[in-house]
Amino acid sequence: MAEQKGMTLNLKIWRQAGPKEKGEFLKIQAKNIIPDMSFLEMLDVVNEELVRTGKEPVEFDHDCREGICGACSLVINGNPHGPEVATTTCQLHMRKFKDGDSIVIEPFRAKSFPIVKDLVVDRSAFDRIQQAGGFITANTGAAQDANCIPVPKKNADLAFSSATCIGCGACVAACKNASASLFTSAKVAHLALLPQGQAEREERVLKMVAQMDAEGFGGCTNTGACSAACPVEISLENIARMNRDFLAASIKHR
Amino acid sequence: MADATPKSTGKLDSKAPSGPIEKRWDTHKFQMKLVNPANKRKHTIIVVGTGLAGASAAASLGELGYHVKAFTIHDSPRRAHSIAAQGGINAAKNYANDGDSVYRLFYDTVKGGDFRARESNVYRLAQVSTAIIDHCVALGVPFAREYGGLLDNRSFGGSQVSRTFYARGQTGQQLLLGAYSSMNRQVDRKNVEVYSRREMLDLVLINGVARGITVRNLITGEIESHAGDAVLLCTGGYGNAYFLSTNAMNSNATAAWRCHRRGAYFGNPCFTQIHPTCIPRSGEHQSKLTLMSESLRNDGRVWVPKAKGDKRSPKDIPESERDYYLERIYPSFGNLVPRDVASRQAKFRVDEGRGVGPSGEAVYLDFADAIKRLGQAAVSEKYGNLFDMYEKITDENPYEQPMRMYPAVHYTMGGLWVDYNLMSTIPGLHVLGEANFSDHGANRLGASALMQGLADGYFVIPYTLGNYIASNPLPKVDISHDAFKASREDVSLRLNRLLSVKGNKTVDDIHKQLGKIMWDLVGMSRNEAGLKTAIESIRQLRSQFWSDVRVAGESNFKNSELEKAGRVADFLELGELMATDALERRESCGGHFRDEFQTPDNEAKRDDEHFSHVAAWEYAGSQGDKVTWTRNQEPLNFEYVHPSQRSYK
Numbered sequence: 001m002a003e004q005k006g007m008t009l010n011l012k013i014w015r016q017a018g019p020k021e022k023g024e025f026l027k028i029q030a031k032n033i034i035p036d037m038s039f040l041e042m043l044d045v046v047n048e049e050l051v052r053t054g055k056e057p058v059e060f061d062h063d064c065r066e067g068i069c070g071a072c073s074l075v076i077n078g079n080p081h082g083p084e085v086a087t088t089t090c091q092l093h094m095r096k097f098k099d100g101d102s103i104v105i106e107p108f109r110a111k112s113f114p115i116v117k118d119l120v121v122d123r124s125a126f127d128r129i130q131q132a133g134g135f136i137t138a139n140t141g142a143a144q145d146a147n148c149i150p151v152p153k154k155n156a157d158l159a160f161s162s163a164t165c166i167g168c169g170a171c172v173a174a175c176k177n178a179s180a181s182l183f184t185s186a187k188v189a190h191l192a193l194l195p196q197g198q199a200e201r202e203e204r205v206l207k208m209v210a211q212m213d214a215e216g217f218g219g220c221t222n223t224g225a226c227s228a229a230c231p232v233e234i235s236l237e238n239i240a241r242m243n244r245d246f247l248a249a250s251i252k253h254r
Numbered sequence: 255m256a257d258a259t260p261k262s263t264g265k266l267d268s269k270a271p272s273g274p275i276e277k278r279w280d281t282h283k284f285q286m287k288l289v290n291p292a293n294k295r296k297h298t299i300i301v302v303g304t305g306l307a308g309a310s311a312a313a314s315l316g317e318l319g320y321h322v323k324a325f326t327i328h329d330s331p332r333r334a335h336s337i338a339a340q341g342g343i344n345a346a347k348n349y350a351n352d353g354d355s356v357y358r359l360f361y362d363t364v365k366g367g368d369f370r371a372r373e374s375n376v377y378r379l380a381q382v383s384t385a386i387i388d389h390c391v392a393l394g395v396p397f398a399r400e401y402g403g404l405l406d407n408r409s410f411g412g413s414q415v416s417r418t419f420y421a422r423g424q425t426g427q428q429l430l431l432g433a434y435s436s437m438n439r440q441v442d443r444k445n446v447e448v449y450s451r452r453e454m455l456d457l458v459l460i461n462g463v464a465r466g467i468t469v470r471n472l473i474t475g476e477i478e479s480h481a482g483d484a485v486l487l488c489t490g491g492y493g494n495a496y497f498l499s500t501n502a503m504n505s506n507a508t509a510a511w512r513c514h515r516r517g518a519y520f521g522n523p524c525f526t527q528i529h530p531t532c533i534p535r536s537g538e539h540q541s542k543l544t545l546m547s548e549s550l551r552n553d554g555r556v557w558v559p560k561a562k563g564d565k566r567s568p569k570d571i572p573e574s575e576r577d578y579y580l581e582r583i584y585p586s587f588g589n590l591v592p593r594d595v596a597s598r599q600a601k602f603r604v605d606e607g608r609g610v611g612p613s614g615e616a617v618y619l620d621f622a623d624a625i626k627r628l629g630q631a632a633v634s635e636k637y638g639n640l641f642d643m644y645e646k647i648t649d650e651n652p653y654e655q656p657m658r659m660y661p662a663v664h665y666t667m668g669g670l671w672v673d674y675n676l677m678s679t680i681p682g683l684h685v686l687g688e689a690n691f692s693d694h695g696a697n698r699l700g701a702s703a704l705m706q707g708l709a710d711g712y713f714v715i716p717y718t719l720g721n722y723i724a725s726n727p728l729p730k731v732d733i734s735h736d737a738f739k740a741s742r743e744d745v746s747l748r749l750n751r752l753l754s755v756k757g758n759k760t761v762d763d764i765h766k767q768l769g770k771i772m773w774d775l776v777g778m779s780r781n782e783a784g785l786k787t788a789i790e791s792i793r794q795l796r797s798q799f800w801s802d803v804r805v806a807g808e809s810n811f812k813n814s815e816l817e818k819a820g821r822v823a824d825f826l827e828l829g830e831l832m833a834t835d836a837l838e839r840r841e842s843c844g845g846h847f848r849d850e851f852q853t854p855d856n857e858a859k860r861d862d863e864h865f866s867h868v869a870a871w872e873y874a875g876s877q878g879d880k881v882t883w884t885r886n887q888e889p890l891n892f893e894y895v896h897p898s899q900r901s902y903k
């Protein structure tokens with residue numbers, strides 16, 4: 001297929017050599033951008049051009065480019081994952097932009113997500129929250145037949161909806177307090193909704209919330225910015241569930 | 255260099271047990287040595303990769319008390335490519351009461367693989383499949399359920415029973431998060447340590463035994479050594495040799511290839527799977543292809559116009575002028591024929607000039623009948639996220655017009671050769687998941703990769719690794735050993751070599767060129783002349799890479815261009831081996847289709863007399879940029895499922 005002539009976009013991209021270096025915006029044009037490209041394919045074009053002209057390409061995290069791995073991030077014109085609702089950056093397509101548009105591209109910014117380089121941030125705090133209690137204790141080989149535990153379809157569906165969190169961190173980037181409540185609550189709710197998750201329900205919520213606080217994420221003030229920015233539409237109800245469980249568990253474990 | 259007469263090297267002992275097939279695994283387990291519980295924590299096990307295979311292995315070995323170090327190139331173990339698996343996971347539960355059994359899953363898998371897999375392994379896989387579902391449910395994996403609260407199933411290609419468990423179109427995500435959670439519990443218990451953003455760039459051998467790895471810290475660029483008593487390679491497949499594939503962008507063969515160069519044989523490298531239903535490419539900018547799950551063929555009907563070059567919009571083409579070619583050619587399996595068959599038939603239609611869409615390189619997958627029969631809500635409940643993804647990418651609404659689909663590289667059945675214990679030809683190096691050549695023969699059935707990855711990690715390696723540890727003296731080694739130093743030096747040298755070329759071509763330029771050679775000549779159909787051209791062109795491209803690539807940046811910082819460059823350098827060797835293997839396998843089988851070997855109705859024609867074996871390639875050295883290999887063979891015997899011409903008619 002011949003190269004189609006396309007749009008020209010005026011980009012301002014955040015560049016920062018390392019965690020402690022000072023960052024600044026790189027102004028650069030993206031040329032020949034066609035509507036069928038994804039946002040990251042547009043950045044590929046920019047990076048190829050940088051390499052060809054002897055410069056260092058812009059670092060950004062990405063992998064599946066299908067909206068499921070949670071690796072991609074970026075704040076695009078002020079919005080985590082860009083302007084389209086329920087869409088990750090990798091699934092955002094350039095048909096959402098017009099020739100001549102200006103686009104500001106920044107990393108997810110939060111105290112608990114230190115910048116690694118350019119647009120790449122360190123989200124390992126999320127792993128540590130999961131490691132604190134985001135599991136069910138069941139050793140390999142010890143399980144009974146799967147159909148011995150019926151789960152009402154409604155609960156199974158609700159648990160699934162919470163479990164679809166991709167762990168990208170857009171909720172944190174969108175929140176003025178940089179709270180990780182939506183992320184943490186999604187796992188708490190997923191496991192609390194299932195019969196298998198009951199034995200450790202109280203301990204789990206206490207430990208995960210404690211770790212979330214220890215990582216330096218801010219408190220939740222219920223603005224709902226997190227859920228609005230979430231590419232997989234994790235609902236605010238999860239936070240309500242987590243808060244209820246947390247309260248109940250705290251009273252018991254005082 | 256290679257011939258088709260068996261050459262036994264002694265190294266290729268499959269260790270597959272004999273006796274009645276249903277007893278083999280149990281007997282083998284009983285005969286294996288055990289490691290005293292108190293001694294397990296004295297053994298460090300290195301697990302490279304935290305996809306389904308790696309995370310499940312790390313979790314279950316941690317539970318047993320081993321000290322596990324788990325490595326991933328990703329910023330978090332949860333991002334492994336397994337996360338993207340959509341459709342489902344097979345298990346012989348027979349919950350649907352439709353005649354399934356361990357034996358039937360075994361039979362379907364051996365037949366689906368076109369009789370190029372080891373019977374003992376496949377039987378074991380079918381046997382442990384049921385325990386996988388039990389364990390995943392116990393871990394809280396939210397599989398789809400029916401109104402009564404029990405688990406729901408659907409059908410996948412190559413089988414006539416409903417044995418596929420699923421979590422909407424996100425089964426891989428849910429299974430991986432399950433394995434990740436179980437590994438996290440072991441992190442909390444201090445049995446597992448996770449090293450993220452580390453890329454394994456070499457295997458360290460001491461006295462011929464795998465005793466550690468060399469990794470690059472992808473943030474600081476530091477070259478690190480890690481020692482252990484065994485190395486488990488769980489690094490996924492090599493579909494990205496084709497540049498465009500449904501694999502995630504960072505999926506690569508580097509870890510496996512470095513092990514190959516250290517002596518691990520590579521099994522059946524030419525066995526690749528081209529998946530029939532992917533979104534067609536839309537232009538030169540395309541960076542990857544997106545799969546639309548096989549589960550869609552449960553309800554979607556595949557068709558092309560009967561007339562060549564029919565450019566009408568699909569809704570203007572009346573029923574009588576459509577060719578539902580899979581239903582026509584394969585009345586008993588219809589749209590659910592195995593992938594190799596469906597892909598080939600799509601290619602035939604496009605080659606005949608009956609392809610659709612702007613490029614003419616697509617066929618329709620139509621849901622109109624399903625929507626009429628079940629209603630839009632029910633269709634959306636089953637496939638909603640896939641339909642949304644399709645619309646985001648193509649800007650077309652699949653509820654209103656049929657999807658356009660074309661085959662794309664998806665999975666690699668080939669991989670490092672392993673014996674029944676999942677150990678490679680290097681003692682101590684075990685290979686799990688898509689990275690091994692394993693159980694799928696020449697074609698993998700849908701929903702069987704997740705099953706195999708978890709079988710390897712949860713239910714096979716915990717036993718076979720114990721036997722290895724208990725049966726072998728493993729003198730204590732640490733990273734001060736010279737072998738580690740030498741390996742670090744090799745790795746640094748290579749990185750510097752990549753950076754010092756400073757040529758004119760970007761890494762992607764060369765990767766795209768390789769991809770085109772692979773797709774055109776080592777893709778859905780192959781022939782002698784084309785394969786010879788491919789081998790020649792890949793060699794030239796490899797020289798060009800080493801003389802004209804430009805890798806930006808430096809080695810002591812985060813540098814994704816450098817990461818990519820190392821991987822493409824390895825694909826440039828592996829690609830040649832894939833073409834060579836395809837050339838030497840003078841038969842068609844499963845996904846390996848040689849134009850010269852087909853039945854009168856264009857199906858793959860096997861040559862069991864000469865090719866009922868695994869081709870296990872041994873790295874025989876390199877001089878400059880020239881690499882040589884020796885072809886070894888592991889004969890395959892079929893005592894239960896007798897090889898026949900596969901028929902899905």
Ligand SMILES: Cc1cc2nc3c(=O)[nH]c(=O)nc-3n(C[C@H](O)[C@H](O)[C@H](O)COP(=O)(O)OP(=O)(O)OC[C@H]3O[C@@H](n4cnc5c(N)ncnc54)[C@H](O)[C@@H]3O)c2cc1C
Nearest residue numbers: 303304305306307327336341342454490687688701703704
């Ligand atoms: C789009 C898509 C959909 C699919 N759907 C299905 C399905 O429905 N059912 C099914 O059964 N199968 C499906 N498959 C196939 C299946 O997902 C894969 O075969 C399987 O998940 C592979 O798992 P794995 O654990 O072997 O490897 P992966 O999940 O690929 O994990 C590889 C791991 O290795 C790490 N790694 C790689 N290289 C290095 C290195 N050099 N150093 C350190 N770490 C490294 C990575 O970080 C990662 O953690 C699908 C595949 C694709 C592409």
Ligand code: FES
Nearest residue numbers: 063065070072090
């Ligand atoms: S790259 Fe995986 S979600 Fe965007």
